[in-house]
Amino acid sequence: MGETALDDLSSALLDWYDSHARVMPWRVPPADRKAGVAPDPYAIWLSEVMLQQTTVAAVRDYHRKFTTLWPNVRDLAAADDAAVMAAWAGLGYYARARNLLKCARVVVADHGGAFPRDHATLLTLPGIGPYTAAAIAAIAFDAPETVVDGNVERVMARMFDIHTPLPAAKPDLTARARALTPQQRPGDYAQGVMDLGATICTPRNPACGICPWRAGCAARIAGSAADLPRKTPKKKTPTRHGIAYVARRADGAMLLETRPESGLLGGMLGWPCSDWADDPAPAPPLAADWTALDAQARHTFTHFHLHLRIMLAHVPLDAQPERGHFIARPDFSPAALPTAMRKVYDLVADLVQND
DNA sequence: AAACCGGGGCA
DNA sequence: TGCCCAGGTTT
Known part of the structure; x- marks a missing residue:
């Protein structure tokens, strides 16, 4: 597939995102973003950590609670550990809460209270791995980073009809996602692909008929979309x-x-x-x-x-x-x-x- | 590379 | 019940 075809795909996705972006309290809508409104890196970081293996619906109230209790990274860095753990209770994966506090304190102590803008520096912070570093760089700072989460893996597996099971297919899927990432509006593009995966290209019963990428989707044409991505079987829980x-x-x-x-x-x-x-x-x-x-x-x-x-x-x-x-x-x-x-x-x- | 680590919503 | 989720850290 040539560059022009890939550009057409990313453009179609951005057009779709302009009119279908999901509303989230920490998100700057595409129209405001185009008007020059910048997201709050603290709010974006907090949302991305909370969204690790967690649904948007579950995160909403917790994000509001945290930004109310601790409106900025300096407030959070100064919080009592027990208060943060209590506020996180019920959200799960409690190592995230401990790393959240560590990260806030490192940002204040070593970065003057401002989140780093580049992927490599973000990666050094507690609780921030490859996904979250890319997400913060792209969404908060509109850097041309490729964000690959479970949604993106599913969308790419279907777009290119990849039958290799996860996690073995991850490098291939990541490369496909990188090739599609545009230089223009990479932050909105990243959010758009994830919104597509969450609302159209869903794990079950994908809504291929209303997908902005339906014309170029190899799995839809092959009839295999609902069966992808394949995953290596997991053992049952004792x-x-x-x-x-x-x-x-x-x-x-x-x-x-x-x-x-x-x-x-x-x-x-x-x-x-x-x-x-x-x-x-x-x-x-x-x-x-x-x-x-x-x-x-x-x-x-x-x-x-x-x-x-x-x-x-x-x-x-x-x-x-x-x-x-x-x-x-x-x-x-x-x-x-x-x-x-x-x-x-x-x-x-x-x-x-x-x- | 594999194991470990929550919780809720869905079919 | 089993699967899914805007993953990171540890071993």
């Missing part, structure tokens, strides 16, 4: 079991522990637990008269299902736990818990409210 211990002190305080920085739910608040295994050994955080609940909390992580049995105890004011710390009733917010731990609270909430 189930692990655990025991969660909920201790309520006589004054209403609840016993929780801050999980280790690294690992599952790293740095988040949770109930003291046994290990999570096929047949977990009991590990109560203090000696007490523990009562087993009938209900179990069930939660699915990326790579395993978790079934948590729940033990409940009412303990005296002078109780001395071996692990964790008591959090006073007014200071305890279930919303600050990751979802697996909040499900445990939901099951015991009625039992610890009024006694």
Whole structure:
């Protein structure tokens, strides 16, 4: 395919984006962008980190919460770690929140509070990999970088009818995407391809009939669009079991522990637990008269299902736990818990409210 | 290169 | 249930 054909494709995509761009709070619409309105790099960076493996619908409220609590990178850099982790609770992949804070502090300490504009420097920042570096450079600074996410991989696999399964096909798909990236409006182009993948070239039931690229799409012509991209099969998820211990002190305080920085739910608040295994050994955080609940909390992580049995105890004011710390009733917010731990609270909430 | 790391929405 | 998602870090 010659340069002219590729230019025609990128032009068609930009025309489509001008009239079909999705509305997002952090995004500058194409008309405003053409009028010279620049995006806020802080808002773009925050959105891109939140959007890692996460849908736009899930990100919206969290982005608004963060920009309200911390309107700029200096405010975020000065925030308490626990406040940021609590605000992130429920969004998942908690290493992102820890790296978010690290990154904000590096930007303030080493870059004068201004985000770097080039891909290579962005790549040195915590939590920013090849995708996010390209996305920030393109979207925030309109640099001619090629942004390749799951949407773009799917669009390219279909445009060029590539049957090689992912992840092996990634280098080829990236090269195809790079060849299509225009020098004019690369930021809008990057967002346009992702919008196309999110709204037209969807994983299931792609709307080929209204696609701006339908005439040049090899998979649509071959009838294989809905079957692409192919992916190497993944093994199915095992189930692990655990025991969660909920201790309520006589004054209403609840016993929780801050999980280790690294690992599952790293740095988040949770109930003291046994290990999570096929047949977990009991590990109560203090000696007490523990009562087993009938209900179990069930939660699915990326790579395993978790079934948590729940033990409940009412303990005296002078109780001395071996692990964790008591959090006073007014200071305890279930919303600050990751979802697996909040499900445990939901099951015991009625039992610890009024006694 | 492969493993690890959440959560919700969808068919 | 299984698959999908605006991926990065660690091993």
